[in-house]
Amino acid sequence: MTIRLEGIKKIYQIGTQEVAALNGINLNIKKGEFAALMGPSGSGKSTLMNILGCLDRPTVGSYKLDGKEVAHLSDDDLAKTRNKKIGFVFQNFNLLSRISALDNVALPLVYAGIGRKERMERAYHYLKAVGLDTRADHQPNELSGGQRQRVAIARALVNDPSIIMADEPTGNLDTKSTKEIMNIFIDLHEQGKTIILVTHEPEIATCASRQLLVRDGVITRDAGKGEKMDVV
Amino acid sequence: MLFNESVIIALKALYSNKLRSILTMLGIIIGVGAVIAMVSIGMGVRKKVQDSISSLGSNMLIVQAGAPRVNGVRQAAGSGENLKLDDSDAIKKKIKNIDYVAPSVQKAYQVVNGNQNWNTTVYGITYEYMSIRSLTVNSGSFISDNDINTRTRVAVIGATVASNLFGSTNPVGKNIRINNDPYKIIGVLDNKGQSAMGQDQDDCVLIPITTAMERLMALTSIRTINVQVSSADKIDQVQAEIETLLRQRHRIKNPADDDFQVNNLTSIMETMTSTTTMITLLLGSIAAISLVVGGIGIMNIMMVSVTERTREIGIRKALGATFNNIMMQFLIESIVVSVLGGLVGIIIGCASAMAIAQFGGFNTVITLEPILLSFFFSVGIGLFFGIYPARKAAKLDPIEALRYE
Numbered sequence: 165m166t167i168r169l170e171g172i173k174k175i176y177q178i179g180t181q182e183v184a185a186l187n188g189i190n191l192n193i194k195k196g197e198f199a200a201l202m203g204p205s206g207s208g209k210s211t212l213m214n215i216l217g218c219l220d221r222p223t224v225g226s227y228k229l230d231g232k233e234v235a236h237l238s239d240d241d242l243a244k245t246r247n248k249k250i251g252f253v254f255q256n257f258n259l260l261s262r263i264s265a266l267d268n269v270a271l272p273l274v275y276a277g278i279g280r281k282e283r284m285e286r287a288y289h290y291l292k293a294v295g296l297d298t299r300a301d302h303q304p305n306e307l308s309g310g311q312r313q314r315v316a317i318a319r320a321l322v323n324d325p326s327i328i329m330a331d332e333p334t335g336n337l338d339t340k341s342t343k344e345i346m347n348i349f350i351d352l353h354e355q356g357k358t359i360i361l362v363t364h365e366p367e368i369a370t371c372a373s374r375q376l377l378v379r380d381g382v383i384t385r386d387a388g389k390g391e392k393m394d395v396v
Numbered sequence: 397m398l399f400n401e402s403v404i405i406a407l408k409a410l411y412s413n414k415l416r417s418i419l420t421m422l423g424i425i426i427g428v429g430a431v432i433a434m435v436s437i438g439m440g441v442r443k444k445v446q447d448s449i450s451s452l453g454s455n456m457l458i459v460q461a462g463a464p465r466v467n468g469v470r471q472a473a474g475s476g477e478n479l480k481l482d483d484s485d486a487i488k489k490k491i492k493n494i495d496y497v498a499p500s501v502q503k504a505y506q507v508v509n510g511n512q513n514w515n516t517t518v519y520g521i522t523y524e525y526m527s528i529r530s531l532t533v534n535s536g537s538f539i540s541d542n543d544i545n546t547r548t549r550v551a552v553i554g555a556t557v558a559s560n561l562f563g564s565t566n567p568v569g570k571n572i573r574i575n576n577d578p579y580k581i582i583g584v585l586d587n588k589g590q591s592a593m594g595q596d597q598d599d600c601v602l603i604p605i606t607t608a609m610e611r612l613m614a615l616t617s618i619r620t621i622n623v624q625v626s627s628a629d630k631i632d633q634v635q636a637e638i639e640t641l642l643r644q645r646h647r648i649k650n651p652a653d654d655d656f657q658v659n660n661l662t663s664i665m666e667t668m669t670s671t672t673t674m675i676t677l678l679l680g681s682i683a684a685i686s687l688v689v690g691g692i693g694i695m696n697i698m699m700v701s702v703t704e705r706t707r708e709i710g711i712r713k714a715l716g717a718t719f720n721n722i723m724m725q726f727l728i729e730s731i732v733v734s735v736l737g738g739l740v741g742i743i744i745g746c747a748s749a750m751a752i753a754q755f756g757g758f759n760t761v762i763t764l765e766p767i768l769l770s771f772f773f774s775v776g777i778g779l780f781f782g783i784y785p786a787r788k789a790a791k792l793d794p795i796e797a798l799r800y801e
Binding site: 214217219220239240243244246247248252254258259260262263271272274275276319323 | 401405408409412707708710711712713714715716717718719720721794795798
C-alpha cells in the first residue's frame, strides 16, 4: 500500500472558533493507482492534497507513506520526504522563470544532493520522455503553456517519486494541451506510476481509475473508472 | 545540498538582477572605498603631525649635569662638573636606538663687532646640534667635525645677532669678538622665530664645543647632552639605559646620589599620543557608520528580494529544499554582494587615495590594516544583515509561499 490515511483531521483555529477542514479521512491508495480527487471549493480537497503532498501536517490521524509514518514529521523531514517520494505538478506550472527548462527539471536533484553531471543526464532523460529535449535550453517564458506543464511533469518524475501529485494540472491549458497532458498522465499510469490528480472537471477525472469525492471534510464517494460523478 | 551549489544559485540570482545587485553593492563599495581613502588620508595627517611634533623634539632626551650641594646649599641645575665629553661619546657608542647625541655648553657673553655690541648666549656645540634642533644655515656653512678637532675660533650666528651687529650686510667671513678673542663668522642661521616658551631662538652664537670649553669658558665638564631617540616608543628604554651607563661611569650605586638628570618631553609626547588616538577614533567611527549604512542597504534589498521571490522559495521548498538550503542560498547571496562590493571598494579606495596624493597635495599612507579590516568588516556585515532576511525566507510556509502572487 503506497498511501494509508487513518482518521485524518485538520482543524483550524479561527478566532475562538474551531473549523474542521478535514473531519476524519480514511483512505488507502495502492501502488500504481490513478486516483482523481474531486470536490467543490471549501470541501477540504486542497487541505487533503497538501497533507498527501507532505506540505502540511494533520491535526490528528496517521499517514503512512510507503509504510512510513509521516503525519507528524518536522519541517525539514517533510521537505526530505517531498524530495524523495513526491513529484508535484501544479496548475500554474511553478517553474523558476530565470533558469532553463533543463535546470528546472534538475532542481529536485539539487536538493537530493546529486552531482551536477548525473543531474543533467537524468533531467535530460525525463525532458526527452515528455518530448521537450529540443527545448532544454529555453527559459519557461519561451515555452507554451502545454510545454511548460510538460517540463513540470518531467521535474515531478526526475527523482523517481512514489506518488505524483497533480493539482489541477490542466486548469490553465487549452483543450489541445489538456489532451496532451492527460495522455501523458495516462501513459504514466500505464507505466505503473501512482498518480493523485486533483480536479474539478468531471471529464478530466474520468481518465483516472478511481474517483474520490470530498465534501465537508470527508470522502463521500469512492468510485471506479467510467462512473461519472456529480460534483455539485 | 553542496555548498558550491548554493554559491552558484546565489550568483545566478544576482546575475539575473544585475542593476539591483550593483546598486546594492554600491553601498558597500562606497563604504569600504571611503574607509580606505579616509584612513589613508588620516594616516598621512597622522604621519605629518608626528613628523612635525618630533621636529619639536618629542623624541629628545636631555641629560643635564646635576645640582651639586656646596656646604648644604644646592647649586643651579647643570652647574655640576661631573658630566664630561667622554660621557657623551660613551652614550653615542654604547646605546642603541639613538639618532643623534649632541653635547653642549653655554654661557652668556657680550659679543662685539667694531662699535656694535650685543649680549647673547654662546653655545659650544658639535655638528649634531644642527640636526637635533632642526637648524638650517641661511648663508655660509655650519661648524664641521674638523673645526671641533682643531678647536678653531669660528662662529655660526643667529639672525637676531646678525642684524644687531651687522645690520643688513652679510656677516659671513667677518670677525666678531667674544671675550676679546676674534671669531670668524662662517655661517648665519635661518630665522627660527620665537620658541613656544617665548624665547628668541635666533639670539645665539654657536661655536665648536672644544673651542668653547678650552679656549673661551675654561671648562672641563659639559652642561647638557641632547639625545635624539630613533622612535618615540623607545624613549623609556633609552632613558633607562643612559641612566645605567652614566651611573656605571660615575661609579654611583644609589640612584638618589645621581650627579646628573635625564629629562624627557613627556607632555609633548602625551599630546601626540592623544592627538593620534583622536584621529584613529574619528576614522574608526566614520568606518563604522559608512559600512553599517551599506549593510543596512544590503538588508533592505534582501528583504525586498525575499518578498519578491516568495513563490520561488515556495517552489524550492515543495521540491525538497530544507530550512538550511534556503537560509544558505540567501545568506550566500548577501555575502557575495558584500564580498564583491568589498573587493571593488578596496580597488576604488586605493585608487582614490593615490589620486588624492597625486592631485590633492595631501600625503596619504595606504596600509594593509584598514584594507583587511574593512574587507572583513564588510563580509561580516553581509553575514549579519543577511541573517534576518535569510531566516525569514527559510521559515516561509511552502503552502503560503506557493499561493503568493
